[in-house]
Amino acid sequence: MLALQINALRKVYRGGTEALKGVDLSVQEGDFFALLGPNGAGKSTTIGIISSLINKTSGSVKIFGDDLDTDLVNAKSHIGLVPQEFNFNQFETLMQIVVNQAGYYGVPRTLAKQRAEKYLKQLDLWDKRNARARELSGGMKRRLMIARALMHEPKMLILDEPTAGVDIEIRRSMWRFLKKINQQGITIILTTHYLEEAEMLCRNIAIIDKGQIIENTSMKGLLSKLNVETFVLDLSGNSIKPTLKDFDFRQVDDHSLEVDVPKASGLNAVFSQLSDQGVQVLSMRNKSNRLEELFVRLVENGRDQTSAPKQENA
Amino acid sequence: MNSLQFTALRTIWIKECTRFLRIWVQTLVPPAITMSLYFVIFGNLIGSRIGQMGGLSYMEFIVPGLIMMAVITSSYSNVSSSFFSAKFQRNVEELLVAPVSNWIIILGYVGGGVTRALLVGGLVTLVSLFFVELQIHNPIMLLLTLVLTATLFAAAGLVNAIFAKTFDDISVIPTFVLTPLTYLGGVFYSLTLLPEFWQWVSKANPIVYMVNGFRYGFLGVSDVGISTSVAVLIGFNVLLFTLAWNLINRGVGIRS
Numbered sequence: 219m220l221a222l223q224i225n226a227l228r229k230v231y232r233g234g235t236e237a238l239k240g241v242d243l244s245v246q247e248g249d250f251f252a253l254l255g256p257n258g259a260g261k262s263t264t265i266g267i268i269s270s271l272i273n274k275t276s277g278s279v280k281i282f283g284d285d286l287d288t289d290l291v292n293a294k295s296h297i298g299l300v301p302q303e304f305n306f307n308q309f310e311t312l313m314q315i316v317v318n319q320a321g322y323y324g325v326p327r328t329l330a331k332q333r334a335e336k337y338l339k340q341l342d343l344w345d346k347r348n349a350r351a352r353e354l355s356g357g358m359k360r361r362l363m364i365a366r367a368l369m370h371e372p373k374m375l376i377l378d379e380p381t382a383g384v385d386i387e388i389r390r391s392m393w394r395f396l397k398k399i400n401q402q403g404i405t406i407i408l409t410t411h412y413l414e415e416a417e418m419l420c421r422n423i424a425i426i427d428k429g430q431i432i433e434n435t436s437m438k439g440l441l442s443k444l445n446v447e448t449f450v451l452d453l454s455g456n457s458i459k460p461t462l463k464d465f466d467f468r469q470v471d472d473h474s475l476e477v478d479v480p481k482a483s484g485l486n487a488v489f490s491q492l493s494d495q496g497v498q499v500l501s502m503r504n505k506s507n508r509l510e511e512l513f514v515r516l517v518e519n520g521r522d523q524t525s526a527p528k529q530e531n532a
Numbered sequence: 533m534n535s536l537q538f539t540a541l542r543t544i545w546i547k548e549c550t551r552f553l554r555i556w557v558q559t560l561v562p563p564a565i566t567m568s569l570y571f572v573i574f575g576n577l578i579g580s581r582i583g584q585m586g587g588l589s590y591m592e593f594i595v596p597g598l599i600m601m602a603v604i605t606s607s608y609s610n611v612s613s614s615f616f617s618a619k620f621q622r623n624v625e626e627l628l629v630a631p632v633s634n635w636i637i638i639l640g641y642v643g644g645g646v647t648r649a650l651l652v653g654g655l656v657t658l659v660s661l662f663f664v665e666l667q668i669h670n671p672i673m674l675l676l677t678l679v680l681t682a683t684l685f686a687a688a689g690l691v692n693a694i695f696a697k698t699f700d701d702i703s704v705i706p707t708f709v710l711t712p713l714t715y716l717g718g719v720f721y722s723l724t725l726l727p728e729f730w731q732w733v734s735k736a737n738p739i740v741y742m743v744n745g746f747r748y749g750f751l752g753v754s755d756v757g758i759s760t761s762v763a764v765l766i767g768f769n770v771l772l773f774t775l776a777w778n779l780i781n782r783g784v785g786i787r788s
């Protein structure tokens with residue numbers, strides 16, 4: 219069964235920004251799914267629409283088969299949301315926040331109190347249960363939002379950049395926690411800027427940029443795609459038809475050849491095979507690829523933000 | 533109403549009551565103090581010089597209106613500040629993601645405002661007992677006008693909060709509309725004291741009907757017809773609840 223099915227989703231904000239330009243996305247039940255993309259790509263907009271915080275312009279969203287337009291109550295009950303920005307009442311205690319949230323989903327108060335104990339303990343917040351939310355540190359606030367999202371025991375947990383501003387140690391423990399509940403059967407969708415985070419956690423991944431999905435594949439598939447670089451070689455001579463062992467290649471025209479080179483194997487083997495066949499390479503250029511450009515941007519972003527705490531620890 | 537919606541309603545109501553009880557120094561004490569001052573100054577000191585009003589001692593005459601004034605401000609400001617701060621801190625999103633129906637959100641917030649208004653009204657009534665002996669002429673009319681006035685202004689406070697973009701926006705209406713209408717709403721004087729033209733103008737002020745309906749419940753005197761009072765109250769309630777529902781349904785001010 220599909221946990222999430224999005225078709226042709228568009229969002230134009232008042233003021234004219236077209237944040238989503240026809241997004242199609244599906245997530246299998248039980249999956250651990252990453253939605254990766256740079257700032258302003260449309261991740262939060264997508265999640266906002268799925269969780270009814272933002273009105274869509276057009277398109278359809280189904281959650282475990284329940285359409286937002288026709289089965290809203292059921293659709294909402296399947297989802298637990300951990301938003302990107304803190305959105306609890308700063309003056310309420312942790313206990314009040316999580317117990318009330320359960321109430322909004324119809325969980326009776328006594329049961330809600332038992333669950334509050336369970337989830338606040340799992341997220342290491344039990345000692346703080348009577349503190350006001352504003353007295354928490356940033357990392358604790360993030361965990362509070364996770365506990366709150368689990369109170370009605372949803373089938374799907376959606377987290378919008380759950381580890382932003384969280385140090386590496388707490389980030390790791392959050393990762394462990396998410397992996398554990400995913401193994402227990404909860405479908406998880408998270409957005410992130412960090413390829414590393416997606417790589418650690420997720421089985422499947424979609425990459426969104428400027429309101430469009432530009433890649434939707436398994437994590438493994440993505441990594442192998444990213445590990446290959448494509449070069450365009452200009453060759454000299456009349457009607458040259460070289461062959462290359464162990465490489466994927468395409469003859470573009472009589473004088474140029476495209477070769478896919480895994481990053482690990484290097485270019486020497488290509489050149490030596492070509493010179494063995496008497497073919498001269500006049501020049502060579504890297505074939506630009508949107509996914510790759512984006513990946514470079516993401517990795518650089520991720521490096522800036524993840525390296526700081528590591529250095530502090532060292 | 534199914535059990536999910538009922539639990540949700542109860543939860544919102546508990547949360548709302550917890551909120552105003554947590555800050556009781558700001559929410560319950562000030563109206564009691566203000567109204568005591570009114571009792572002392574207008575009722576006791578000045579009132580003794582005024583003599584009779586509508587066939588009653590001035591003190592007796594103003595007590596129902598002052599209770600009503602406290603009820604109006606409490607229900608309005610409870611809902612307007614609570615809902616606006618839920619928008620401001622974004623915790624209104626806790627409700628928007630949940631399967632709570634929009635009617636339940638409205639009823640929960642209104643319920644909180646009405647509870648505070650009744651508590652404050654009760655406190656002011658208690659204080660008034662130090663100054664006058666209250667009689668109750670018609671308890672049904674008394675309760676009916678009390679509750680309908682509280683729901684009406686709670687719903688009005690909600691509508692205000694939905695439109696508000698800054699904290700200033702939730703004090704503009706109380707200062708420039710509500711307070712003048714209340715002071716000119718026959719709390720302190722009988723309309724019969726006014727020239728005919730101004731009596732006629734006053735009858736366009738809905739608060740006149742609430743104060744007089746309530747005063748009738750206590751004392752059995754009113755400047756306007758009792759059934760007109762009830763009709764005005766019901767009419768404005770229907771209007772404001774429909775408006776609030778329509779706004780929340782369309783996501784005005786809460787969903788982009």
Ligand SMILES: Nc1ncnc2c1ncn2[C@@H]1O[C@H](COP(=O)(O)OP(=O)(O)OP(=O)(O)O)[C@@H](O)[C@H]1O
Pocket residue numbers: 231232233235236237255256257258259260261262263264302788
């Ligand atoms: N409420 C809004 N009103 C108008 N435009 C908006 C609103 N929210 C987002 N946008 C615009 O929509 C686009 C997508 O924003 P969105 O928040 O979905 O990006 P994102 O992928 O979550 O980015 P980030 O990684 O920075 O959180 C951006 O151009 C943004 O400026």
Ligand SMILES: [Mg+2]
Pocket residue numbers: 261262263302378
């Ligand atoms: Mg975002």
